[in-house]
Amino acid sequence: MEANYRSALRGRSTAEFLAKLGIVEEESDETMYWLELISESGLANAELVAPRWKECNELLAIVVSTINTTRKNQKTSKS
Template sequence: MANILKEKSFDLALNIIQLSKDLQSKSEFVLSKQVLRSGTAVGALVRESQNAESAKDFIHKLSIAQKECDETLYWLELLFRSNYIEKEIFSKLYTDCSEVLKILKSIIITSKQKLNS
């Protein structure tokens, strides 16, 4: 499951980078940097979690990734509703990000259950 998360979070980061480039070409820099920061942090935190020092550290890193992922959804919604991105782009990125978020939540719940048993 971690490999699926690693791949999907990396793909999400690549798509967010492209979105950021597109936004910057339209002279939108502030929101572009916000979505770029949160959208690429998810994959970086997933990678960090693979080298966690303990089960608690693993859960902690994935919990931060979960927060970054949710923040990315916020920025995507804001960009869409403020007409910076088209519905097609928004729908694709929002779906991909939501999927990563669901995987993160599932892994965190399972890891907490294992830790507490």
């Protein structure tokens, strides 16, 4: 996730930046899914998984907000 975010920051255009942030969004969601499975299956204590899930959810919210703001700014600059 972090490597893709770093890659997004080096995007050569707004479109590339948004595309790469889309990958970050997908991978964040996938990570949350795996953390849920790990917790529900008992492979790891839920108390150990919960803070990591929470952090991932917070990062996902930041990424989604960044995507939405970038799209909004892109529309504004074209007007």
